[in-house]
Amino acid sequence: MKILKIRFQNIHSLKGEHEIDFASGILAEAGLFAITGPTGSGKSTLLDVITLALYNRIARVDRPVTNTVLEDDGGIMTRNMSSCYAEVDYAVNGKAYRSHWSIERNRNNNLNNRKQELVDVATGTILETGTKTPDKNQEIIRLSYEQFVKAMVLSQGEFSKLLQAPRNERNKLLEDITGAKSYRNIGMAVFQRFAAIREKVKMKNATLEGISFLSKEEITQKSSELKDLEISKPLVLKRYEAHREKIHKRKQLNAALTDKEKIEKNINELRGSFTAFEADNLSLAKHTQLVKYAPYLASLDLAKKEVEKSEVLLGKKEESKILWNQKLKVAIETTTKLVNSTVKQEDIIDKLEWFRRNITQLQAVESSSLEVSKLHQNQVLVDFKKLEDLGFSIADAITVEDHITLVVEVHGVIQKIIDAAGVVSVQELDDTLVIERKRLERALELVNLKKDWHQHEVFIVLEKETLVTNQNKLKKNKETLRKIVSDIIVLEQEVGALKTTLEHQQKHLSLAEHRTQLVTDKPCPLCGAIDHPYATTAPYFDMNKELLRTKEALLKEKSNSKVTLESNTKFIVKDCERILKVIAVKTTATDTLEGALKILANKIQWNYKDSEIALIEKGKSLRHKISNLESAKRAFLGDEVLKSIRQASLDWQKNSKVYEEAKAARKKQYTGSNIDTETSKLSNLISDAFANLKAVHKQLAEVVTDLKTGNEQLKLQNLELMAVLKKEGLQHITELRTALLAEETAAAYRAKKSELDLANLILMEKKQLSTVQLEALLANDNLEIDLVTLEAQFVLEEEQWSILGENIGKISQLLENDTITRERYTKEQTVLENLKKDQLLWKTMNDLIGDSYGNKFSNFVQDLTLEQLIGYANKRLSEFTDRYVLDIPTAAEAEKSDTLKIFDTYMGNARRSVKTLSGGETFLVSLAMAFALSDIASRNVKIESLFIDEGFGTLDPETLDQAITILEKMQNEGDRSVGVISHVGALKERITTQVQLEKSSLGHSQIRVVQ
Secondary structure, three states, X not given: OEEEEEEEEEEOOEEEEEEEEOOOHHHHXXXXXXXXXXXXXXXXXXHHHHHHHHHOOOOOOOOOOOHHHHHHHOOOEOOOOOEEEEEEEEEEOOEEEEEEEEEEEOOOOOEOOOEEEEEEOOOOOEEEEHHHHXXXXXXXXXXXXXXXXXXXXXXXXXXXXXXXXXXXXXXXXXHHHHOOOHHHHHHHHHHHHHHHHHHHHHHHHHHHHOOOOOOHHHHHHHHHHHHXXXXXXXXXXXXXXXXXXXXXXXXXXXXXXXHHHHHXXXXXXXXXXXXXXXXXXXXXXXXXXXXXXHHHHHHHHHHHHHHHHHHHHHHHHHHHHHHHHHHHHHHHHHHHHHHOOOOOOOOHHHHHHHHHHHHHHHHHHHHHHHHHHHHHHHHHHHHHHHHHHOOOOOOOOOOHHHHHHHHHHHHHHHHHHHHHHOOXXXXXXXXXXXXXXXXXXXXXHHXXXXXXXXXXXXXXXXXXXXXXXXXXXXXXXXXXXXXXXXXHHHHHHHHHHHHHHHHHHHHHHHOHHHHHOOXXXXXXXXXXXXXXXXXXXXXXXXXXXXXXXXXXXXHHHHHHHHHHHHHHHHHHHHHHHHHHHHHHHHHHHHHHHHHHHHHHHHHHOOOOOOOHHHHHHHHHHHHHHHHHHHHHHHHHHXXXXXHHHHHHHHHHHHHHHHHHHHHHHHHHHOOOOOHHHHHHHHHHHHHHHHHHHHHHHHHHHHHHHHHHHHHHHHHHHHHHHHHHHHHHOOOOHHHHHHHOOOXXXXXHHHHHHHHHHHHHHHHHHHHHHHHHHHHHHHHOOOOOOOHHHHHHHHHHHHHHHHHHHHHHHHHHHHHHHHHHHHHXXXXXXXXXXXXXXXXXXXXXXXXXXXXXXXXXHHHHHHHHHHHHHHHHHHHHHHHHOOOEEEEOOOHHHHHHOOOOEEEEHHHOOEEEEHHHOOHHHHHHHHHHHHHHHHHHHOOOOOOOEEEEEOOHHHOOHHHHHHHHHHHHHHHHHHOOEEEEEOOOXXXXXXXXXXXXXXXXXXXXXXXXXXX
């Protein structure tokens, strides 16, 4: 997996949009680069961008990023910004993907839901969106978030703690680093399961101890008691039911006696109601006798109403006749005044119509002349607006004469502009404009080409300067390299000679015993000489071991410098090749631009060698000329508009005069506002008066006839009613009216009579039924015993029955509970046996891997993981130094100190604690372990990008140089992109390719990629 590119906006202190390309440019060519900057400038923010875009996680927050995290913690989004995003392009197995994360605030300053998506870069296909995007990234990369940050983002602090921690703490750290917490959880789960089953067994034993049941003797006794009670049960029940029946019959008898008394009382009350209704009953009988004459009274009343109605109508018609005569008189007087001549009743309509037609004709002439005048006035105003739109300033004018004066003034201005343009027609002007605009277009293109050509020239000069600088560096590097190689050869010879001399001296010193055995004048057994000058005096040797160590250290330093110089020289050579290619491409492009400049300059007859400023000034002159031509075109258009204004003004003046004359002629005859409305109103009034007067005369005759007929009918009805009074022996009509009841009253009296009769019938039937029922109850009851005595006897029998049932229930329930308890005891015993089997199993498991904190199983697994990790770490450590080998403490060592151990090969394989290592040595070992974990993680995933976060501050210059050399070697061998995050000055000097973060005065940072 390789990080190709990151893009982000407003993340932490990095305000605005930023982009870093790791797959192309100088970062890709270098491979090893440093991420540098002061504390708080945002170096670790670059790592946050990657994990945020991929997993919605950052190292500073121990959970996925949510809106709540953003609001509460106030991190990630730059302060006072409304949106931010993080985007990373990465490659897996040669296929490129783009993962995007963003969030923004709405108008209410609340955070919207974050947006996430994963895109196939080659096709643009969206592979996943929303909250499932991190899962999809994990599926493709094949690393979880925890694995990713441990395999690709190497933080030295964690591995330093891991080296020096005791076993339990070390395994906990290793567990966090590897993300293998499940084994600890398994150990805790086993312990908890065993503890839970053990507690269940304890509780189950306590439950069984608390269960008790009846003995066999108690069961036999209770069964016998129950049998005796069951035998006596029928007799007790019979006595109980007999006494209950006696109580029931006595209560029925008492109720019957009470009902009889109520019936007698109701009969007496009904008799009183009949007496009270007697008067109303007589009125009802009289009404029933005379109600047949009610139609006679109704006919009489109707005849009287008709006569009264005719008399009222006759008065109203007389009043209407007078009113319409008055309205007709007023209409005649108004018409006479309007037409200014005498008007008679018979010709008033004709004279009114003649006057209306005359005035209407005059008004038509007046209206049409005014309308035409306004049309010409509007045309003049529209044309003047056109002149203003063309850019000619017009003074305010009101009358037609004012407008005519303005036409003359504007014509003079327009003519001056046309004369200044030097053209005589619109066609000539248009042709000239087309030519000049084309020249201006080419002039602008020429200026742009000139700018591009100049930029290419400047770029080529800068690249050539860079090339010369690189060539000088190459020359200097070659000289330095030649000197270093020469020094290395000399140093190798000197070291070899010193080692030979030292070996020779050590051999001589080892022969001290042999020298004491030499005898004068006898030959030496080794060389055969008979002269032995050192037989008694030992030779002097200068045992300068310190000089040898100094020479060896200097040789090692020179060798490292050689590797660094060769690497730097290789990079400079590549950069020179790149610059030469760029210069060649830019030179070709510059020549092409120069050719295009010549062609374009010839078309507009300019000199392409003129400066940019001179070409821009020529363009300004050309624009000014085009502006004058465009003004002249507007002047030509304005002249055409003036011709239209002259004609419209004359027509406006002519029609205004016709309007004034027609208006004066009309006002001589009529000064009103609407002749049609006024004459129509008068005509309608006159017509209504004639029509209504005619109708009133006819209606008066009809009303007189109706009044005569009504009086005759009234007389006839009185005669018929007198005959009825005589027949019934009544003295006056009023007596008949009083005897007749209102129909509602008569109906109420009839209903009351029916209600009383029905009530009487019902009470008689109840009385008869009560008598029969009472006789039957008296025949079946003994009144000598009162109800109180019966109820007392019943209470005794009821108590005996209740006690019997209660005793039977208690004994039955006791026996039933005993049976249930025995069954429950058997079941609980079965459950206990099963629990004991589970307890035995989980006890075995707990003894093997379980404890309350999960340390037992976790330590076992992490010890295996640590062995594997140390194996990989020693492979990496051998690349850094051949002095140290990591190892796990033995059981005997662990009793004193269970921290990791290390073999020191320079000290005879001395075995000691890693706590004795210096700060620089600790860093190297920690770095080796970090790389080892990355190696383990990359067994299934190819890791092509590494970021090492801090840790170089503890190294001396020599070790720092060695560490960087190893990183360069790793990068070259594995084709990895390695980024080192640090603020160590020496590291920044050694790794020249850098991503620099610079803080501004406002607290924000900017990013620069430099070499």
